[in-house]
Amino acid sequence: xxxxxxxxxxxxxLDRHATEKADQLAVRFLHDGExxxxxxxxxxxxxxxxxxxxxxxxxxxxxPGDRALLLYEGGLEFITAFY
Numbered sequence: 001x002x003x004x005x006x007x008x009x010x011x012x013x014l015d016r017h018a019t020e021k022a023d024q025l026a027v028r029f030l031h032d033g034e035x036x037x038x039x040x041x042x043x044x045x046x047x048x049x050x051x052x053x054x055x056x057x058x059x060x061x062x063x064p065g066d067r068a069l070l071l072y073e074g075g076l077e078f079i080t081a082f083y
Contacts, residue, residue, distance in 0.1 A: 011051075014083060018048035029076050040076050050080035 008016070017026065022045035031038045042050065062068055072078035 011083060014044070014048055014051065017044040027076065027079055029074075029079070031075075042076060042080075047080065047083075050076070051083040054081045054083075 014026075017024075023043050026042050026044040026047040028039050028041045031040070058068060070081050072081055
């Protein structure tokens with residue numbers, strides 16, 4: 001019996017989408033819970049760049065295996081830091 005391929009990680013999926021769907025909308029944060037109340041958006045390419053900036057900043061003072069506590073209010077900054 002052949003097993004199905006392992007699912008890709010969320011980060012691998014973001015990398016793939018950033019290549020294949022770079023200019024498509026990846027995430028929209030509704031500030032007031034309404035589109036008319038203002039929203040901030042990121043394409044897949046911009047989302048990946050923002051997540052990599054957070055990762056690079058963390059790597060300047062953390063080593064593999066270290067733990068970090070990231071405190072963010074809701075918004076795009078939280079989403080990109082999560083990735």
